[in-house]
Amino acid sequence: MNYTERLENVTVIGAAGKMGSGILLLTALEMTDLSLMPENKDKTFVLNAVDVSDSALKGLVEYIRGQVQKAAEKKTVALRKVYAHRTDLIENGDIINQYVNDVLAVVRPTTRMEAAYDSKVIFEAIKEDPELKVRIIKQIDSNNKNNPWFYTNTSSIPITQLDETAGLGGRIIGFHFYNPPAIQKLVELIDAKYTQKEVHDFSLEFAKKLKKVVVPSNDFAGFIGNGHFMRDALHGIQEAQRLSANMPLHEAIYMINKVGQDFLVRPMGIFQLIDYVGVDVVSYIMSVMNPHLADENLHSSLLDKMLEIGVKGGQYSSGAQKDGFLKYDKGRAVAVYCTEKRDYVSFESFATKCDEQLGSLPGSYKPWKAVNFSKGKDADLAAYFGELSTMNTMGAQLAKTYNARSNAIGRKLVSDGVANNNQDVNTVMLTGFFHAYGPINEYLK
Amino acid sequence: MAAGYNSISLGTGRKEFNPKKERPGLDQYVKEAGQGVLKQIGGAQNVDESAIGNFMAARFNNQGHLAAFIPMIDEGLRFKPSVRTEGACASGALALVAGIRSVLAETGEVVLTLGVEVQNTVKAIYGADILAGAGYYPERKEGHAYFFPGKFSDRAGAYYEKFGREYARKGMARWFRNAIENARLCPTAQEYQNTVKDLEALGLTEPNPRGFVDNLNVFDCSKVSDGGSGIAILSEEGLKRCGIPASEAVEVVAFGQATFDISQRPDDLTVMATTAAAVKKALESAGIIKEQLGTVETHDCFTIAGVLATEAIGFAEHGKGAQFVAEGHTARDGKIPFNTTGGLVGWGHPTGATGVHQAVTIWEQLTGKAGDAQITIHPDRPYGMTINMGGDDKTVVAIVYKRGE
Known part of the structure; x- marks a missing residue:
């Protein structure tokens, strides 16, 4: 499974939170940009935004819409080339609106954890509670046939502890954004003791596409x-x-x-x-x-x-x-x-x-x-x-x-x-x- | 012409500009500029008719029908004729031409002439869509996100290729420096408060094609501005009626107007042929040669347009304009001072107002009212000229002025 295939179905857990919403935004932009490449025109990209409250998800969609619009306004020069084949999109305003629509078509807000059962990559950005994290990771993993990869945004819990308690066999890595993720350039990358090399390599490629500065940290509580x-x-x-x-x-x-x-x-x-x-x-x-x-x-x-x-x-x-x-x-x-x-x-x-x-x-x-x-x-x-x-x-x-x-x-x-x-x-x-x-x-x- | 008035040019660069706060709209600028003129001509009862230039209020402000804004200035203008003119960025000069023609036709002795534009209602990326209306819409799809900067970037690129990139950019950077230095002398200018020390180095900033256009940086561009300007166009009879001595007015010696098919590309990107045609008509009609000009206000929507204008007028041979500018000949102490209050790059470019603003500047310079920006007008070169351009060298008006006697 290559980088693009891996990103065809992704879930962010805790998507309406402060960190989750930023991670969702960046991932949504990356997935949409992939979906707009000519070679991917027959693929469907799905980004589940899972959180516990419907009202928080409503706010999330408004946040995403506003942020994507700003992002599109900044990269209109490039987007005009991406949409060059669309003869119906003429003005910058047309192109920016289309991009916002395309991103929102990728994002699927939901309160149902089941949405994550088809994903290949799962970003976890819930409360810093090791037991809760393990319970949710286990639930998803036991119902998901894709052997999904877990990217946890924990800033303090040792990744090896999560890996071993959830029984993931190295399909997890610490991918720690800084607050707010959409602005802060830093990502701390933390391998667990048995993190698989493919999981690590994907992280580097993903972080690079997001234009983040990656600093590796070793797996000690709190990291750097x-x-x-x-x-x-x-x-x-x-x-x-x-x-x-x-x-x-x-x-x-x-x-x-x-x-x-x-x-x-x-x-x-x-x-x-x-x-x-x-x-x-x-x-x-x-x-x-x-x-x-x-x-x-x-x-x-x-x-x-x-x-x-x-x-x-x-x-x-x-x-x-x-x-x-x-x-x-x-x-x-x-x-x-x-x-x-x-x-x-x-x-x-x-x-x-x-x-x-x-x-x-x-x-x-x-x-x-x-x-x-x-x-x-x-x-x-x-x-x-x-x-x-x-x-x-x-x-x-x-x-x-x-x-x-x-x-x-x-x-x-x-x-x-x-x-x-x-x-x-x-x-x-x-x-x-x-x-x-x-x-x-x-x-x- | 007499009784000129300019509002400030509001937009980035002015300390009072805050995109998040409410700002004056069309109403305020029309009133400010209109009343500024009326005060100097003895009030509305002396006005026979009005003309107002505006480019795209229909999109910037969702407002058409600007002719009917005129009576807002003063109740005394109610039931008097009024017309709105549009020719993209030359809308202001078209209002001047409308007034001049009326006075020549003796249908009016005093014409209140205004120009207004309020552009900061949208972000630049959407403003670019609106301003692209000055081009040919079927070309919009293939055009750049920043459509007009894209057009003049292409002109600059062709000039670089033909005459050398570094050579051309030096001239453009000097044009930028002159513009800002002149703007610093004019309190209504958008760059009046600019304090950058090394302006030419800033002007030489490398273009960034990923975020903007290939061959221009933002300093090569005119400003996004809100503003209003006004001036009265009067016959000799009109001057008497308003009690203005001829020496306080400028005589419109001649004007030249030229138009090019909007759907056609220029034959040569390094030549502004329509501008050259309009200037030639104006000079010939005035019966003067360019060496008799004491100052020029030209339409430098981009620094490259300033450079090309020096060639179109004939001050420099084809390809030598960049050198002419780089050597300082267009500076305020040069052979022929251009854009003495900053032009579109330094003073600002409230599109529909620009043509009128240019006329006000020439009136100020020729009648000694330019304050700190005043240049010396030599008796052997008593003429001033304005060049107002709509679109990519499509609608051009050149006017020749001389102080009244």
Whole structure:
């Protein structure tokens, strides 16, 4: 079975979710592009979009329609050639509409798991629950005569565990997109112990067609991305708790978040990132990873407490940020949660005091947005961190400690054999987390 | 002609442009440009009739019947005659011609002449479909997604092949630089706020055929613009009626109009023959030679069209236009300053308004009203010329002007 035949019947499980919808979109575009090749004109391509709720599927179709239209508007020059034989399609508008229709004709939204029984490839993007994943994979596999291949989007569960518990004999691979899949260039590719070579090779070809950057990770819970993020998050939380011996916790959270975003020139501070991913999701991923870690305890009582109170973060289906550790106004953090008051305290009421305590930023500071997309990024960062390293303010000290921890986490991922080399760790953080520089750097010696 | 008025050219490049926010529509531009003229001519009671140029409001705005927009400007225009003209991107100049003919025929002493277009209602990829209406529809299917850039990309490609690619692109990049530098001197220009330092390097950006056309980059293209322009066309009697001294007006010395069969391809892609014909008619009718021109506003819908225009007028021999431009002869301090407020590349190209905008610019330059963009008009070269082109060198109007005495 070649690449095209393999993609004739595909299912995405959890298709209406945040990750699933992105995977569905990219797969739908790839399958439609295959279907429009002259040599495939007699083939039928089917992409089942399986999810539990009809209302979520309705939203999914609207999302797909909007995104496909945008994609078609961007590639109209090429699409005019694809549809050159269609004498009825003359204007760009005609061609774009036809492409949207063709993609929607490939996608079959359904709440019935049975749809996956005819598929040759199954993308799984459901909740990070090993038991649930295994149950669904087993159900599909036992009813499917094609010996289907499973692509799991897990970000934390070891693939070998899924392979062995579901009895797949190596017909599974970790294919971990980053959020949102349609935009983020990174895919972590994780072979289980017995992943079949054909499954691996198909993944590479598919990722290449999707124009993704593939970083191989070895099969350790959390892989490279969450391997770094979860430990980095725990460090931030613990630092805030340490500072809270001498100040209210919410002020410490504000300060640590600021150290990450400003002093370390990151796209967002660690508490904002936890909110973005979801306090519940972060806590859950830690709990999935933790049993696999022998020499450390990846767990935070502060996260437990937040969840107990019911502060979860995450995002609305519109993509807007829900309140978590921080409160947001039009995407901008404006207040921080105080667990004692059980309410948000506005930055205005205390930020000046905290900023003074942290001390000013180095004179050569430029925000992440200005640095990350600049041609002279390396020189800018070298100058900035050179200046930071000579400073002894509280902000500079916290940043140095933070950077050292991030660096150690990165190096340990390599020495533990999760990542093959330093470069892979840095690539994941640069492309998957949009950091301006990798954690394994020489900026602060 | 006198009492010119331009709205700003709104679109990408202007800080106030936000595609997601509501913007002025046809009504506002017609009113703004119309009232801008009426204020300078003593009000609507002095107007005998009106003409308005517009290309494709029927598709950009789902609106036809623009002649009936005129009384919106002022109640005093109710029940007075009004006409809308359309000749693709030459719609504005056709409105001028309609007004000029009326004054010559003595059917009107004062003609309020406007041009308007609001194009930013759709994304560029759909705008390309609408603008393709300036071409021959049976050619649309085989044409490029960006139909008109595709047409002029073909012209540029033919020019590259005949005279050298690098040579031609240098001239085109210099044309771009001149356009932006001139636009920076004109507060209504779409590129007024442009701050790019090395404009010629930007102009030399390699074309990207995967996303756009083979032989042009986006900097070779005119802007997608919303805007309205207006000017009054008056007889001597009309000037008196409005209390405008002749020295504040420009005399229309002559005009030349030429048309080419829309269904036919040009004989030679490196020649704009219709433009050459219109210019020849205008100069001959004016009884002047090109060396007497002090400034030209030409229809640079693409930088290559600017280069070809220098050849069509005769300033440069065939194939030497790129060199003529690259050497700075068309810059504001060159032998013959072209497009002194930026032209279509720098000032903007609200298609149906462009012909009128060109006339306003010439009126400003010849009467000393061009502000920071003012050039020196030498007494031995007192004439100005506008060239407004519809489609791919299909409908062309050239007008020769001189300051009133």
